[in-house]
Amino acid sequence: MGTRIASISGLRGIIGDGLDPVDVTAFAASYAAEVASRSGKDAPGILVGHDARRSAEMMTAAVLAGLSASGCNAVALGPTATPTLGFLVKERGADGGIQISASHNPAEYNGLKFFRASGSVLGPDEGRAVLDRFERRAFRWAPADRLGTISQDHSLPVxxxxxxxxxxxxxxxxxxxxxxxxxxxxxxxxxxxxxxxxxxxxxxxxxxxxxxxxxxxxxxxxxxxxxxxxxxxxxxxxxxxxxxxxxxxxxxxxxxxxxxxxxxxxxxxxxxxxxxxxxxxxxxxxxxxxxxxxxxxxxxxxxxxxxxxxxxxxxxxxxxxxxxxxxxxxxxxxxxxxxxxxxxxxxxxxxxxxxxxxxxxxxxxxELPSFAMVKAKFPAGPEPIAATLDRIAAAHPEAAADRRDGLRLDWPDAWAHVRASNTEPIVRVIAEARAADRARSLAEALGRLAGGGGPS
The missing domain is CATH 3.40.120.10 (Alpha-D-Glucose-1,6-Bisphosphate, subunit A, domain 3)
Structure with missing residues (x-):
């Protein structure tokens, strides 16, 4: 499987090391099946854009194959910014969109990001449904007389x-x-x-x-x-x-x-x-x-x-x-x-x-308020992350705690956010304070409490 990461947020990986056109086509077909199910349309319209990575043409071909073979009508926009794709999906009344990009990752990476008809990225339930279809290969292949169309529009999106x-x-x-x-x-x-x-x-x-x-x-x-x-x-x-x-x-x-x-x-x-x-x-x-x-x-x-x-x-x-x-x-x-x-x-x-x-x-x-921020990651300890966060919160009863996403602790002069990585055995810590020394010491202290010793 190499470096491929398939999740409710889409697909990402290294070309030739886990990310291949077979899976790209299957993921596009899974998204197409979900769009067809939610829209009630046999031939939904999907916009496809990509950032400018050298693998973009290969990825685009795989995505368009998956959409057309699923009966979707696809429009390939060429090099397109992610926010532009979202804007155009809504403006043109498309049923969805796929952005081919690995965001800020190095050149060897690429991936897929999926959009709602409203122009926003998919929510967790929608993303989970697409991932489930991909894992079960629960998508459809259209017969020859119902294949979707593929068109090109590389005009500047003014x-x-x-x-x-x-x-x-x-x-x-x-x-x-x-x-x-x-x-x-x-x-x-x-x-x-x-x-x-x-x-x-x-x-x-x-x-x-x-x-x-x-x-x-x-x-x-x-x-x-x-x-x-x-x-x-x-x-x-x-x-x-x-x-x-x-x-x-x-x-x-x-x-x-x-x-x-x-x-x-x-x-x-x-x-x-x-x-x-x-x-x-x-x-x-x-x-x-x-x-x-x-x-x-x-x-x-x-x-x-x-x-x-x-x-x-x-x-x-x-x-x-x-x-x-x-x-x-x-x-x-x-x-x-x-x-x-x-x-x-x-x-x-x-x-x-x-x-x-x-x-x-x-x-x-x-003129902006002055704060110093420190971002660090630490090896995860042996205990479950929930227990780790409980222990950290108990060690700082004076701080206001928010447990909606990992643990955020707030003090009058500082705050810190502790989260487990979804892809690596590490704990990420962000700390911010008015004084840089305070931010650094806070990040290090919370990292130690997480059971990981020094920063990785």
Missing amino acids: SHGLRILGLVDPEAVPRRRFRVVLDAGHGAGGRLAVWMLRQLGCSVRVLGGEPDGRYDHPPEPTEENLGELSAVVPALDADVGFAQDPDADRLAIVDETGRYIGEELTLALAVRRRLAQQPGPVAMNLSTSRVAEEVARGLGGEVVRTPVGEINVVEAMREHDAVIGGEGNGGVIDPRVGWVRDSFVGIALVLDLMAATGKRLSELVD
Whole structure:
């Protein structure tokens, strides 16, 4: 089986080491059968997009084979950002969508992510149903006269960009004539991001703009991977640098000095601008920085915390009529556009914030509440994870405990989130505090309590 991981979230693995076209076709057929069952249609319409990995053509062929052989009518969109796929599924009235991507994983990985007709990713029950069909091979093959059609549409999805342009001040942003450096990471988001930035009157320097998957650096937009962007921004006297991951649902930011702002603060900046436009609730998961929470509360917004997972944030946004939501990985969700983490939305709201305040990005970041975050992983101990979490909670009776997703502990000056990995025998710990030493010591102490000794 190699590295393949099939779960309620979809499929992911290494090409040639567990992830093969046979399973890809079968998983697509399983999803097709579930869509047909839920929609009541014999020939559902499914949109298919992919990020720009070199395995994309092979994966797309396998997915399209599974859909057509199941009687679905498929439209292949070519290199497409994940948020764009979600937007187009809803806009075009499709019955579902499949994004072929391994997100921020290295080039040898690929995978499948499935969408509802509403444009959001599948919920746990739907994902479990698809996985069950895959494991039981409970899908259908259509006869020759009922095979689904396959069509191609590789046009630039400007409708998604136009919707996002409607979020910002149409005069203030172009008036500033921002100089922007975009690191598209040779992924699926570069073409639309450049088009959108130019519509906003920005001059754009693009790094990794060709969607060919030939990564110049590891694709996750972390500080250590964005050294070129951090150097180019001040060298060109640019106002801001934006970095997308390969499927463009995450956004990292570099300020005009070349300082890496990162992904955690993307949501905080977007929340600040959105709540200035329209007050309302904000949803974020339990692992997201308290910076975004304090920004929201400072602007009168109710904050709703959810278990980790994009769909959990989306469901909370729907339930509480949130005006914005997201996760600390640089994923901003704006219901005016869609129900997917969207780097394009993040870009637009940050530029709109800079235009509305007249401030440089570094000034806006320095105005944010200051916290230090530490992320660590520790070898799991021998006892069941539930017992481990009980023991950790008992050791900290002074902290407010949330057990909806692992264990989150809150103190007035800090918080920590302890979760077991679903794929490795490790415990993940995130700790955040106003002082860096406090965050480090808290993460180490909780790691020791988890039974794993030092960080792995």
